[in-house]
Amino acid sequence: MFERLLPHMRVNTIYDINLRTLKEQGIRGIITDLDNTLVGARVPLATPELVKWLDDVRDNLGFKVVIVSNNNRGRVGKFADPLNIEFVHAARKPAGRAFTRALNVLGLTAEQTAVIGDQMMTDVLGGRRMGLFTILVRPIAPNDEGIMTRFNRLLEKFALSRLRKKGLWPEEEQRES
Numbered sequence: 001m002f003e004r005l006l007p008h009m010r011v012n013t014i015y016d017i018n019l020r021t022l023k024e025q026g027i028r029g030i031i032t033d034l035d036n037t038l039v040g041a042r043v044p045l046a047t048p049e050l051v052k053w054l055d056d057v058r059d060n061l062g063f064k065v066v067i068v069s070n071n072n073r074g075r076v077g078k079f080a081d082p083l084n085i086e087f088v089h090a091a092r093k094p095a096g097r098a099f100t101r102a103l104n105v106l107g108l109t110a111e112q113t114a115v116i117g118d119q120m121m122t123d124v125l126g127g128r129r130m131g132l133f134t135i136l137v138r139p140i141a142p143n144d145e146g147i148m149t150r151f152n153r154l155l156e157k158f159a160l161s162r163l164r165k166k167g168l169w170p171e172e173e174q175r176e177s
Contacts, residue, residue, distance in 0.1 A: 002159050002162045002166070002168075003168065004124075004125055004128050004129070005120040005121070005124055005125055005128075005156075005159050006124070006128075006168060006169075007120070007124045007134040007135060007136035008133050008134050008135065009133075009134070009135045009136070010135075010136045010137075011135065011136075011137055011138075012137065012138050013137055013138065013140075014032075014037065014038065014050075014053065014116060014137055015049075015053060016137075017116070017135060019056075019057060019061050019063070020061070022114055022133070023061060023062075023063075025133070026111065026112060027063075027112060027113065027114045027133060028062070028063065028064065028106075028108055028112045028113070029063060029064040029065070029066070029103075029106040029108040029112055029113040029114070030057065030063050030064070030065045030066075030113070030114050030115075030116060031066055031067075031068050031099065031102045031103075031106070031113060031114070031115040031116070031127070031132065032065065032066075032067055032068070032115070032116040032117070033067070033068065033069060033093075033115075033116065033117035033118060033119070033122075033123050034067050034069040034071060034075075034076060034079060034080075034087075035069065035071060035075075035118075035149075036118040036119075036139040036140045036141060036144075036149075037116060037117050037118045037123075037137055037139075037140070038050055038067075038079075039079070039140065040140045040141035040144055041140075041141055041144050041146070041149075042141070042144050043141075044075075044078060044079065045078070045079060045082065046079065046082070046083055051083070054083060054085070064106045064107070064108065065085055066085065066086050066087060066088065066102045066105045066106055067079070067080050067085055067086075067087040067088070068087070068088045068091045068093065068098050068099065068101075068102050068115075069087065069088070069089055069091055070090065070091050070092060070093055070122065070148075071089060071090075072089060072090060073089045073090065075089075076089040077089070086105050088101050088102050088105070093117075093122035093123060093126040094121065094122050094123075094125040094126030094129065095126065096126065096129060096130055098126075099115070099126055099127065099130045099132065100130070103130075110130050110131035110132050111131065113132050113133070114132060114133040114134070114135055115127035115130075115132045115133070115134050115135065116135045116137060117134075117135075117136065117137070118136070118137050118138065118139040118140070119139075119149065119152055119153075119156070120136065120152075120156045120159060120160075121152040121155050121156060121159075122152065123136070124136055
């Protein structure tokens with residue numbers, strides 16, 4: 001059961017993802033979470049470093065990008081619109097409907113798409129259920145999260161303890177939560 005929470009890849013930040021390797025593996029699109037994945041949960045706009053990364057992802061490497069967030073339209077739109085990135089708000093991840101909508105926006109199949117997020121219970125579980133390549137990043141600002149995310153973090157800690165006992169989450173690769 002807990003195996004569905006295992007990401008295909010774990011990195012510290014989005015900047016640590018080897019995008020060329022993803023491209024070589026046939027990945028052509030990226031579904032990304034917003035809060036605590038791209039920027040802190042209370043950061044309204046993209047940082048200059050993130051803008052540069054997104055430009056490289058889209059313009060130089062040719063990936064299609066869509067943001068899928070459980071947050072509201074105002075929050076996600078204010079962030080995504082200046083970047084000219086399409087988005088799905090109020091996604092209710094891990095439900096599959098938002099991921100299906102994102103795949104339709106991208107015009108790609110699940111096999112051609114990676115999902116990047118900071119939560120096992122929403123981003124990884126939802127992505128794996130849809131057959132997406134899942135990438136888990138450390139949360140950018142873990143002390144600045146809403147009540148549902150804090151609840152999910154408690155569930156993650158429980159799941160991580162089970163995965164470690166099964167030898168599926170090696171000690172040297174542990175995330176601090």
